[in-house]
Amino acid sequence: MQLLLEKIRQQGIVLPNNVLKVDSFINHQMDPQLMKEIGKEFARRFQNEGVTKILTIESSGIAPAIMTALVMNVPVIFAKKRKPLTLTEHAYTSSVYSYTKQETNIISVSKDYLKSNDTVLIIDDFLANGEAALGLINIVNEAQAKVAGIGIVIEKSFQEGAKKITNKGYRLESLARIASLENGTVTFYHEHSLKV
């Protein structure tokens, strides 16, 4: 997605430890026009999958997820990272380890909002080690619903997440695929050439 790649080139900051800071348009300040285009693009790519619900995880997945949901005209659910008292045992849960933050979160979704007849599109901002996406997949499986696919705004293709997901047979669509962040430079996989 050209607009996204340009934005990453212009405003992305490469931090040590292979982290791409995109706080000026995704993770802190958000660019609504870009999010709208992201929503349209995910909706276009998954239009034939029979999606009935979109699932993401708080907090940065919510913006691209709600824009996609708006275009697809389906509800969006965000998994909560801390199990609130009101969810108690009436929730699907999964354990998600964050390598970046070195902490484990129990993520949860109320059983009220995910049913076995749902076809669920999972959306998130980053795919790195894939723990968050796999946790969301577990939750959909627990609900005995169907995974339509996984839509990612920025995939760090040099980390394990993408392989873990595609090896399990799920459809993965990433709008920006980063081959490397070495030497402080963002290198993308070219859309029509190299594929991991």
Ligand code: G4P
């Ligand atoms: P995973 O998301 O694929 O499971 O990998 P990892 O455990 O490494 O990621 C943990 C958190 O760090 C996730 O956010 C993920 O989006 C974020 N992250 C990973 N790599 C990068 C990166 O290069 N740049 C930025 N900006 N974020 C990265 P989270 O803990 O769920 O946070 P949030 O959604 O509340 O912001």
